[in-house]
Amino acid sequence: MANDLTEEQRALVELARELAQKKIKPAARHYDETEEFPWPVVDDIRKADIFACYLPEEFGGLGGGVTELCLAAEEMYKACPAIPMAFGTTTLAAVSILLFGSPAQRQRWLPDLASGKRLGAFNITEPGAGSDATATKTTARLDGDHYVLDGNKNFCSTGEAAEVYILFASTNPSRGARGISAFVVEKGTPGFSFGKKERKMGMRASPTYDVVLQGCRIPKDNLLYAEGYGLFVAQAVFDVSRPGVAVQGLGLAEGALDATTDYIRQRKQFGQSVSSFQAIGHMLADCWTAVECGRALLYRTTRAIDRAMKPAIEKGLRDAVPVFDAMKALDTPRFTKEAGMCKVFCTDAAMKITTDCIQMCGGIGYMRDFPVEKYFRDAKVLQIYEGTNQIQRNEIAMMLIKEAASRSRRTIIPA
Ligand SMILES: Cc1cc2nc3c(=O)[nH]c(=O)nc-3n(C[C@H](O)[C@H](O)[C@H](O)COP(=O)(O)OP(=O)(O)OC[C@H]3O[C@@H](n4cnc5c(N)ncnc54)[C@H](O)[C@@H]3O)c2cc1C
Incomplete structure (x- = not known):
């Protein structure tokens, strides 16, 4: 993989690795225990200009794409999957605006998201609308030059640390799924507040909040793209962002494996290193094989996404139209199927690998003073958020059957 990288990508990986090892890794345990928001470390990510890595230069970005996003994220997630979640949710907000925003909206919000000056979040989930986003109950009513939002969203990652939120609400409940629209809502808007902060099993450095909308008036111009396009926005963003969840799984699996390998090499039982037992060696071999399969699938997909998206982004910016x-x-x-495959494969692998890492380490692996149990706790949610892995499989199967039905088994990604 290292040989496939350009000079710029190699430099980005080096930068992210140094940041991860010097700043993120030493802070991981503290923020997991205290559940405080990791502001000083987010500031370090900001200073390293990593928030900019996947955005066009017009907005202060470094001109990379999803590949650069994943390369930087993989290094950070190896050190801790939770602290860089603020980077992850900011990418969700920025990609929504990049793909669906008007030129004015792009200029208004992207520079601050590219610099990390303001953090972003993306909240579609509601208490009654999880996997089924079409059940969205939050409403947005047009009132003169404003929309008035009312309802309750939940499970908003980065929560009140963010400042720019992509929120989904129905502008026309009678139209069901086709009545849902996407909006940009800024922190501080009257009628926009936070409810409870969740207490979680893992990802504890990443706050998860309820969002309350009560007569929340936002300018009409904060509508993304057009009324009724909310679920198009969500799907198109997920096509690009799901590799970001996949890489969270790979990064954390690599982090857990590094800690495990160090331990099993020095741990002695029956007069020999436990790494010399074939049963342990085979587990290690299977774990790394899964990581390398995941990386091959992931970066093959991100490169295909970048090849396809780059001309569209350039055209959108050149012609001053939404991308x-x-x-x-x-x-x-579109890469719905491939992005879903990356998410399913890499996050299921992360759960299995972290389980096996605990097993390879024995009792110490279960202890909170040892890093592996945290990776295990952090891994679980990857199979749940941004569409559960059951929903991913539904989507993948649906696409496969559609492709077969139309006899268009074209390979989007050349071999
Ligand atoms: C820590 C954390 C952070 C999160 N952050 C965010 C965020 O920032 N923004 C946001 O919008 N959301 C966020 N979420 C919400 C997350 O995306 C949802 O939890 C997820 O989409 C599943 O919805 P649900 O929890 O309501 O589960 P449900 O939809 O109630 O599903 C319950 C179970 O049924 C299965 N199921 C449901 N429908 C089907 C079906 N048709 N076929 C097969 N199986 C099915 C599911 O796979 C699951 O196993 C977060 C969640 C967590 C836990």
Whole structure:
């Protein structure tokens, strides 16, 4: 993999690795225990300019794509999967605005998200609308030059630490799924507040909050793209962002394996290193094989996404139209199936690998003073958020059957 990288990508990986090892890793245990928001470390990520790595230069970005996003994230997630979640949720907000925002909206919000000056969040989930986003009950009513939002969202990652939120609400409940729209809501808007902060099993450095909308008036201009396009926004963003969850799984699996390998090499039982027992060696071999399979699938997919998206992004910026319009004009392929496959494979692997890491370490692996149990706790949610792995499999199967039905088994990604 290292040989496939450009000079710039190699430099980015080096930068992210140094930041991860010097700043993120030493802080991981503290923020897991205290559940405080890791502001000083987020500030370090900001100073290293990593928030900018996947955004166009026009907005202060470094001109990379999903590949650069994943390369930087993999290094950070190796050190701790939870602290860099603020980076992850900011990418969700920024990608929503990049793909669906008007030129004015891009100029208004992307520079601050690219610099990390303001953090972003993305909240579609509601108490009654989890896997089924079409059940969204939050409403947005047009009132003159404003929309008025009312309802309750939940499970908002980065919570009150963010400042720019992508929120989903129905502008026309009678139209069901086609009545849902996406909005940008800024922190501090009257009627926008936070409810309870969740107490979680893992990812404890990443706060998860209820969001309360009570007569929340936002300018009409904060509507993303057009009324009724909310679920298009969510799906198109997930097509690009799910590799980001996949890499969270790979990064944390690599972190857990590094700690495990160090331990089993020095741990002696029956007069020999436990790593010399074939049963342990085979587990280690299977774990790393899964990581390398995941990395191959992931980076093959991110490169295909970047190849397809780059012309659309350039056209959207050049013609001063939403990138989504440019995607339609260029017939840009979508990567719902491939992004889902990356998410399913890498996050299921992360859960199995962290379970096996505890097993390889024995009792110490279960203890909170040893790093592996934290990776295990952090891994679980990856199979749940951004669409559970059951929902991913539904989507993958649906796409496969559709492709077969239309006899268009075209390979989007050339071998
Ligand atoms: C720590 C954490 C952070 C999160 N952060 C965010 C965030 O920032 N923004 C946001 O919007 N959301 C966020 N979420 C919410 C997350 O995306 C949802 O939890 C997830 O989509 C599942 O919804 P649910 O919890 O309501 O489960 P449910 O939809 O109630 O599902 C329950 C079970 O039924 C299964 N199931 C449901 N429907 C089907 C089906 N059709 N076929 C097969 N199986 C099915 C599910 O796979 C699951 O196993 C977060 C969640 C957690 C735990």
